[in-house]
Amino acid sequence: MSQTVLEINELTKQLNRKNIVHNASFQMKKGEILGLLGPNGAGKTTTIRMIVGLIKKTSGKVYINGRDLDEEGRACKSEIGAIVENPAFYDHMSGYKNLEQYARMAKNTISKKRVNEVVELVKLTGAIHDKVKKYSLGMKQRLGVAQAILHEPALLILDEPTNGLDPKGIRDLRDYLRQLADNGISTLVSSHLLSEMQLMCDRVVIMEKGKIINISNIHEEEETESVAGQLVALRVADNHIGLAQEVIAGVKEVTLSQRENGSVLLLKMPYDFLPELNRRLVQGGVDVFGLESRRSTLEDKFLALTSEKSDELQKEAT
Amino acid sequence: MLPLLKNEWIKLWNKKQTWIFAAAIVVIMFAITAIYYSFIEETTVPQGQNWEIALETEIAEQEEILANENEEWVLESAEQKIEENEALLAAGVDPNITNNMTFMNETLLVAASFITLFSVIAASSIVSSEIDNGTMKHLLIRPFERWQFLLAKFLTVVGFSAALFVLLVLVNLILGTLFFGAGSPSTPVMEMNFDGNNLYTTVDKVLPQKSGLYFLNLLMFIIISFSISILFKSQTLAVGIGIFILFATSISQAFTALLGETAWYKYVFLPHMDLPAYVVRDELLPGVGLGFSVGVLAVYALVFIGASTVYFQKRDLA
Missing domain, CATH: 3.40.50.300 (P-loop containing nucleotide triphosphate hydrolases)
Incomplete structure (x- = not known):
């Protein structure tokens, strides 16, 4: 105790x-x-x-x-x-x-x-x-x-x-x-x-x-993240964004989290699935420039929490 | 409580200012001695002459004036002079005798007004300086009550004033003995009284009285500046008010003459800040004696101490 x-x-x-x-x-x-x-x-x-x-x-x-x-x-x-x-x-x-x-x-x-x-x-x-x-x-x-x-x-x-x-x-x-x-x-x-x-x-x-x-x-959060959903940044050729999104939509293990500036997609997926995703993207004809796991920072969490709050406030206001 | 006192005492003597004040007391005492010495040189009657004969000769001269002149103010002054000389003769007071004891009796409180000034500065800064530079926060998180810190600081200032006073007496004694020779503590002296009979006494009787009354006033000065620095969170204001009171006290006789008739004047603390005057007179105003003055000061002291302590106990240190 x-x-x-x-x-x-x-x-x-x-x-x-x-x-x-x-x-x-x-x-x-x-x-x-x-x-x-x-x-x-x-x-x-x-x-x-x-x-x-x-x-x-x-x-x-x-x-x-x-x-x-x-x-x-x-x-x-x-x-x-x-x-x-x-x-x-x-x-x-x-x-x-x-x-x-x-x-x-x-x-x-x-x-x-x-x-x-x-x-x-x-x-x-x-x-x-x-x-x-x-x-x-x-x-x-x-x-x-x-x-x-x-x-x-x-x-x-x-x-x-x-x-x-x-x-x-x-x-x-x-x-x-x-x-x-x-x-x-x-x-x-x-x-x-x-x-x-x-x-x-x-x-x-x-x-x-x-x-x-x-x-x-x-620490707990870091552990749960690596099992359930790791944040992954995918960088593809500019004109392949739509193609990449199509491939991802066809994979049930991966969810699209958000689209970052231009040609970067943020994905949520199990860490183990990374190589398989890469294979499928290549097979689907997508030019992959980068695929890296991103540990969600406290900053992301903090911003997410505070923006949720301000969303709520806005809803209350309207 | 003892560790707090020890801490404050160490902090005080680790400040340059404290040593400068102590040195200033020595320098000031030298200056006063020099002025006094040159003054005595000029006015002293030739040595070897019997002082009683000199006084009697002066009485004879004045009586001659009484007999020959008829202008009123001349007569009055002559009568006064005769009266004074006769009283001096009767009391056995040699007006021209100068030794280390009479020197101390006449100069100690003059120099001590600088101790008041330095004490006001020390009392104003001992709390506010720690708040200003942020060290107060590190005191108040210790396992003590807040009032204990105030008490330790207050007692430290009082101790500092007492130390300066002891220093002053020592320097005064040394210089007095060097320049004017050693005399008996029971040397008879006259204390001037501007609105009443002069007092004929001895040094060992009158000087402890004057010093004690001076110290009561000093305590009051410390209490006022200490409290104001806490209540108004301003060192500058506390020093300013302390010095203002110091000057106002020296002209309080003028205030007394102007406002003495009003019913409220005797409840103002200012006229009571010149307690050593009670050595030669019984009453400041009709019905206002030493007991009354000390009583008024005590009430003010309690109000100041009470208000500043309660405020300090409750305030947020942001």
């Missing part, structure tokens, strides 16, 4: 009678990396700040390791480590002195050994006694991770952690998170970078306009 580290239940934030976040509910298991996804202004940051207590919630509940945030706030907070937006530090102090500040505020005593251990983990050993104002953004981000995991929290919360990071920094962060997850630390991470989230997370919660519109498991 896996343990629930974080549960939010019908979390709502109203400002000036407007719902910034409306009835948001989800759960997180131990060792899970959960992505909170959505466009800017979807309510991700507000949700996160309600969980860490920076923003007062209008209604709803937050449980951390089964404890109610309202009743045992301090016990809950000592289970959380967080970077909220840009990691901010006391620039005129060294990285080490900054960490000492946070170490003193922990509920349990944090030894010098632990501080050095964390410094090593985030690869800041060489620069830790320099003043923070000399740090690059990536170094600050790493120091941010260090302060967040210093007190060995059960739940790590990162709000837009990839903002301003270079590709290598993002990759490093991803590796840290995976390493932490293997040690049983759960991470809640928010971002609007879809491709990043796909690589980083086990599950994603998609938010739009203050509401959770979808929760999905990334």
